[in-house]
Amino acid sequence: xxxxxxxxxxxxxxxGATVAFNxxxxxxxxxxxxxxxxxxxxxxKLLMSVYSSGNExxxxxxxxxxxxxxxxxxxxxxxxxxxxxxxxxxTGRRALTFxxxxxxxxxx
Amino acid sequence: xxxxxxxPSRDICQRGTSLTIQCQVDSQVTMMFWYRQQxxxxxxxxxxxxxxxxxxxxxxxxxxxxxxxxxxxxxxTLTVSNxxxxxxxIYLCSVEPQGYNEQFFGPGxxxxxx
Numbered sequence: 001x002x003x004x005x006x007x008x009x010x011x012x013x014x015x016g017a018t019v020a021f022n023x024x025x026x027x028x029x030x031x032x033x034x035x036x037x038x039x040x041x042x043x044x045k046l047l048m049s050v051y052s053s054g055n056e057x058x059x060x061x062x063x064x065x066x067x068x069x070x071x072x073x074x075x076x077x078x079x080x081x082x083x084x085x086x087x088x089x090x091t092g093r094r095a096l097t098f099x100x101x102x103x104x105x106x107x108x
Numbered sequence: 109x110x111x112x113x114x115x116p117s118r119d120i121c122q123r124g125t126s127l128t129i130q131c132q133v134d135s136q137v138t139m140m141f142w143y144r145q146q147x148x149x150x151x152x153x154x155x156x157x158x159x160x161x162x163x164x165x166x167x168x169x170x171x172x173x174x175x176x177x178x179x180x181x182x183x184x185t186l187t188v189s190n191x192x193x194x195x196x197x198i199y200l201c202s203v204e205p206q207g208y209n210e211q212f213f214g215p216g217x218x219x220x221x222x
Contacts (some may be wrong), residue, residue, distance in 0.1 A: 032209065043200055043213035044151065087150060095141045095202075096211055098150040 003027055004099035006088050012105045017078050021102045023071040023088030033064055035073050036087040038101065044087055047073075078106045110135055110205050112214035120220045121191055128187045129217045131201035136181035141211070142174070145198040154199075157184045191221045 006023045013019050025033075033050040048055065050062040050071055061074040071088055083106045088099035111134040121127050131140065139158055143151040155163040155176055163176040177185045188195050198216045205212070 034210075043215050045213070046210045049209060092153070095139075095153045095156055096151075097153075100150040 001026060002100070003092070003097045004088050004090055006099035006102050008100055008102060010103040010105050012107060013078055014107055015078055015080060017106075018074065018076045019078055019104060020075075021073045021086055021088075021104075023073075023099055025069050025071065025088075025090050027090075028066070028069060032091045033071055034089040034096075035060075035062055035071075036089050036098075038085045038087055040084075044098075047086070075104075078104075080106050080108060082106050109208075110137065110203050110212040112201060112203065112212060114199075114201060114214040114217050116217060117215065118218040118220075120222060123192050123221055125191055126187055126189045127191065127219060128185050129199050129201075129219075131184045131186070131214055133182045133203050135205060137203040137205050138181070139204060140178065140184045141202045141204075142176065142184070142186045143200045143202065143213075145200060145216070147196070151200065154186070188219065191219075193221045195219065196221045 004025045035047040036044040037047045038044040048057050048062050050064045052064045054063045059076045063072045085101040085103045087101045089096050113132045115130045141156055142154040145151045153166050154169045155165045157163045157176045157178040159178045159181050173189055175187045198218050200213050200216045202211045202213045
């Protein structure tokens with residue numbers, strides 16, 4: 001079983017839609033969790049950290065449920081520029097462990 | 109943040125040859141990481157490179173195949189040795205600067221092995 005599992009998508013949504021991505025992880029000892037964004041043919045970049053209390057950054061809301069080992073990302077009012085692959089990430093033994101990514105395509 | 113450059117940005121190589129990828133950071137960092145991203149896949153950690161010590165490799169990766177150098181706190185190289193088409197991938201270096209709870213990635217090196 002992979003340490004971080006995500007639905008690969010693609011999620012095709014119209015502009016203005018709300019979309020949610022989910023991610024599950026194994027190894028409850030993991031300390032920190034993140035969502036990274038990767039545009040086509042580009043390197044990953046941090047979107048936001050994820051906390052148990054939930055955190056919001058503009059149109060983006062991330063949530064961590066340690067009991068269920070589950071992470072979510074909610075994007076409200078989707079923009080065309082949100083089209084990308086969203087990577088669920090946790091700290092591993094030495095560095096980061098990445099999920100396979102969920103691809104989002106926002107359509108006009 | 110950290111600004112990271114990689115050379116080459118891409119290369120096409122013949123099987124059996126070796127390629128050395130360079131990673132340069134604009135600030136001193138303790139740990140540098142090398143990842144591989146195969147086509148359509150996510151990132152997989154190859155090894156962690158600390159200055160002054162041997163790199164620590166993840167399961168499935170060995171020093172003979174992926175030798176790493178870390179001569180100082182701003183530079184590292186990864187060599188892909190005796191390449192085969194299965195090594196075709198994007199290779200990325202990353203760093204986590206002191207005080208940041210975030211890793212910054214280089215732009216990647218896109219390798220194609222024929």
